[in-house]
Amino acid sequence: MPGIDECLLEAMALPGARGAALVDWSSGLALGTAGDSPVGDHETTAAETAELARAAAEYESFAQPAPDSAPGGAPGETGLGLPVEDLIVTTRTGYHVLRFVETSFDSSVFLHLWLDRTDGNLALARHRLRILAEGLVLR
């Protein structure tokens, strides 16, 4: 039954990990942080990555047509299914992996992991983040 802190600590244990955060993309709030931020301020990074995640999560081109796309379904309908699993931004010096977390209630959170370009292993990080995101909601 891991919590936010354990999840972020595990993400930081990945090779080349420099910083990690759990962020709400609707409001830009960092729910938890670990390690460093690329700009020295986790709150700024959270607000910026949230804008990117929001665009990916909301733009139609990335959303498969929902099976129940009839507007105004039953209130409290859940399990909309997240259309986007993760986002990867490659910079000259690092990788940023944003992994969306699917919860049993209406939320808008993702895990952000910042990796060093030389020490980081993108494939391993993606795989691990998926497991960590699922672990957060595992009963």
Added chain:
Amino acid sequence: MTAAQISGLAPVAVSPLLTRLAAERATGALLRDRGTLFLEDGRIVHAESPATPGLDVLLTTGGGLAPERWREAVDRAGARRQVARFLVDSGGLAGGELEICHLAAIFDAAFFALSPGTGPSRFRRGATHWIGSVRSVPAAAVERETRRRRELLDAVWPYPLLDTSPVVPRAAAPGQTVTTRQRLLLARADGVRTPADLAWVLGRPAFHTLLDVRRLAAAGLVETPHAPVLAPVETPLPDWITQTQSPDVALLRRLRDALEASL
């Protein structure tokens, strides 16, 4: 320079009393007009506000938790103030989910509880909440986030009247994208419900709904209400009144002389 750094240079206390209670590591409930903050050793452990849906609504209306399970948790663990733990231990909710939802509820309620212009605050020392301990956040972080949220709303679309007015949808322009989340909100906007009402209906945090409505208004998908213009009857005064000039003594003398001569 980032906004955080700027506000760091000129810190404006959202609530001086909260700052003081945090400094003295107080435990208890800070009661304000629009909500209550619960402190433990100076850190905020819970918050609630009548303006925001509580954890129960977020988890049941906005999620898959059956209302009976919530009531069972309150009935069985409320007295020992461990409702949160009971929900997780009984398998109703994952530990990470509880933390995510609880943090969302704290920052959401704090935004309204710490809203400016609310009346006097009272502190009930020693009071605790039946939800029990989940996670705590430093009071300074909550104040900073509350300030950031106020600025964010105005940065998106500076029309505060939207926050309290009924949400009136507008037709999308041809080819304009309306996202799934937006459609869910717009489908429930019946021209009567305010953003706060929609938050309850959708089971989403109230601040998120305010922000979504401001974004929708900025995109032209929701009407932006306009404040009744307080008729700016400001008839401009002539220059000879507003611009104080030294009186033209020579002219006045000639006028006097002329008036005396005509008498």
